[in-house]
Amino acid sequence: xxxxxxxxxxxxxxxxxxxxxxxxxxxxxxxxxxxxxxxxxxxxxxxxxxxxxxxxxxxxxxxxxxxxxxxxxxxxxxxxxxxxxxxxxxxxxxxxxxxxxxxxxxxxxxxxxxxxxxxxxxxxxxxxxxxxxxxxxxxxxxxxxxxxxxxxxxxxxxxxxxxxxxxxxxxxxxxxxxxxxxxxxxxxxxxxxxxxxxxxxxxxxxxxxxxxxxxxxxxxxxxxxxxxxxxxxxxxxxxxxxxxxxxxxxxxxxxxxxxx
Amino acid sequence: xxxxxxxxxxxxxxxxxxxxxxxxxxxxxxxxxxxxxxxxxxxxxxxxxxxxxxxxxxxxxxxxxxxxxxxxxxxxxxxxxxxxxxxxxxxxxxxxxxxxxxxxxxxxxxxxxxxxxxxxxxxxxxxxxxxxxxxxxxxxxxxxxxxxxxxxxxxxxxxxxxxxxxxxxxxxxxxxxxxxxxxxxxxxxxxxxxxxxxxxxxxxxxxxxxxxxxxxxxxxxxxxxxxxxxxxxxxxxxxxxxxxxxxxxxxxxxxxxxxx
Numbered sequence: 001x002x003x004x005x006x007x008x009x010x011x012x013x014x015x016x017x018x019x020x021x022x023x024x025x026x027x028x029x030x031x032x033x034x035x036x037x038x039x040x041x042x043x044x045x046x047x048x049x050x051x052x053x054x055x056x057x058x059x060x061x062x063x064x065x066x067x068x069x070x071x072x073x074x075x076x077x078x079x080x081x082x083x084x085x086x087x088x089x090x091x092x093x094x095x096x097x098x099x100x101x102x103x104x105x106x107x108x109x110x111x112x113x114x115x116x117x118x119x120x121x122x123x124x125x126x127x128x129x130x131x132x133x134x135x136x137x138x139x140x141x142x143x144x145x146x147x148x149x150x151x152x153x154x155x156x157x158x159x160x161x162x163x164x165x166x167x168x169x170x171x172x173x174x175x176x177x178x179x180x181x182x183x184x185x186x187x188x189x190x191x192x193x194x195x196x197x198x199x200x201x202x203x204x205x206x207x208x209x210x211x212x213x214x215x216x217x218x219x220x221x222x223x224x225x226x227x228x229x230x231x232x233x234x235x236x237x238x239x240x241x242x243x244x245x246x247x248x249x250x251x252x253x254x255x256x257x258x259x260x
Numbered sequence: 261x262x263x264x265x266x267x268x269x270x271x272x273x274x275x276x277x278x279x280x281x282x283x284x285x286x287x288x289x290x291x292x293x294x295x296x297x298x299x300x301x302x303x304x305x306x307x308x309x310x311x312x313x314x315x316x317x318x319x320x321x322x323x324x325x326x327x328x329x330x331x332x333x334x335x336x337x338x339x340x341x342x343x344x345x346x347x348x349x350x351x352x353x354x355x356x357x358x359x360x361x362x363x364x365x366x367x368x369x370x371x372x373x374x375x376x377x378x379x380x381x382x383x384x385x386x387x388x389x390x391x392x393x394x395x396x397x398x399x400x401x402x403x404x405x406x407x408x409x410x411x412x413x414x415x416x417x418x419x420x421x422x423x424x425x426x427x428x429x430x431x432x433x434x435x436x437x438x439x440x441x442x443x444x445x446x447x448x449x450x451x452x453x454x455x456x457x458x459x460x461x462x463x464x465x466x467x468x469x470x471x472x473x474x475x476x477x478x479x480x481x482x483x484x485x486x487x488x489x490x491x492x493x494x495x496x497x498x499x500x501x502x503x504x505x506x507x508x509x510x511x512x513x514x515x516x517x518x519x520x
Binding site for chain 1: 303304305307308309312336337339340343344377379380381382385386389390393396397398399
């Protein structure tokens with residue numbers, strides 16, 4: 001028994017950290033598809049296929065709870081994954097808990113920053129409108145952010161400039177809540193807070209996701225393992241830098257899409 | 261008792277025609293949002309709002325069956341519309357029956373031509389993969405086609421050139437089925453057939469949708485009425501040209517988004 005977590009890259013490690021607070025000694029299996037990051041510009045058909053391949057891999061590794069830590073695949077593939085594999089494993093994603101939190105907090109105007117694919121899927125918008133049809137949602141695709149963060153950059157001037165340009169239109173719409181709709185963005189939280197100011201409440205869907213676990217009882221205390229589709233040493237180095245308390249001791253390079 | 265049908269423009273009139281075969285004397289209420297056509301480039305939050313406004317309007321007009329004839333809003337808003345209004349009216353869309361038909365016919369490679377918003381929503385891809393995970397789906401957004409058709413052009417050389425450019429990559433993928441994933445596209449069927457040849461089966465989701473009606477018993481035989489958000493005379497003229505047997509006698513200009 002173990003928890004499988006996947007993301008396009010390193011961002012999902014922040015969710016691993018949150019999961020460890022709830023299940024301190026649990027075996028965690030992480031899959032970071034760093035060979036194909038960023039996911040946000042890919043076509044839905046490719047994203048759905050990737051999410052399914054990774055889900056099946058994590059099930060084969062014994063995962064009985066699977067956390068789709070990636071907003072993009074949560075938006076596009078979660079319904080399908082649950083339909084096909086939900087009878088065998090509990091599968092949770094970040095969009096629904098994030099949207100629920102935003103709908104609970106918002107006064108009138110919700111800002112959504114996310115990848116292009118997440119924005120275009122309409123998943124956040126549907127989940128918010130189904131709870132609160134009085135709200136307006138203003139979405140902004142932020143394609144430049146993930147590459148900055150995956151390169152280890154959380155503070156450069158070009159990054160800040162890009163972030164300001166993305167957030168300005170949302171500030172003009174007088175958003176009172178901002179969803180950080182990509183698992184990478186909370187790593188920029190201090191910079192985002194500086195730009196939007198105190199009047200805007202930030203929603204981190206990754207923080208909400210742990211509360212949405214329903215069935216998983218917890219179990220074996222095996223050794224956690226972290227897979228990446230690109231270079232494992234490089235992944236480990238960046239993981240130490242971005243999420244120092246990730247808790248993984250073993251990093252393995254494994255590309256799911258290679259012929260087995 | 262009556263059937264409400266809506267679309268971004270004129271394309272949905274082909275579905276009215278099909279509905280009349282099943283319910284010959286039924287009162288039909290059509291809403292064509294020609295003021296805002298094309299829908300395919302709009303943001304999900306706007307599309308979901310528009311679809312909800314139109315649905316509520318049709319319910320107010322007494323519709324007890326609502327057909328979302330627009331692929332784009334079927335892809336983005338149908339789940340939400342059913343969740344919110346499904347207990348009061350039967351609501352059906354074109355994506356699910358279209359995807360089901362494609363999954364039933366396809367050998368290996370499915371081509372999907374649709375608006376940008378429909379492609380990006382991932383709705384067709386999910387519905388196909390949930391039925392057949394052995395299939396590949398190749399999607400192509402065709403943003404230039406709707407404006408041609410709404411202007412009444414079904415045969416010009418620039419239109420044919422655009423269509424060939426859109427279909428070529430799908431032919432390269434050796435699609436054996438092609439979904440005409442926008443209610444406008446079946447009006448180009450002869451041209452599409454010429455380009456793809458006999459080896460490719462065409463799926464017209466609008467033809468499948470009538471078979472997906474479950475609850476509606478049929479009823480009153482009142483006078484049908486056609487609303488458009490732009491000029492009613494112009495709409496009537498184009499309707500006569502594109503779908504001569506549309507069957508509407510009354511055309512009314514009514515913009516839902518104007519303050520009532």
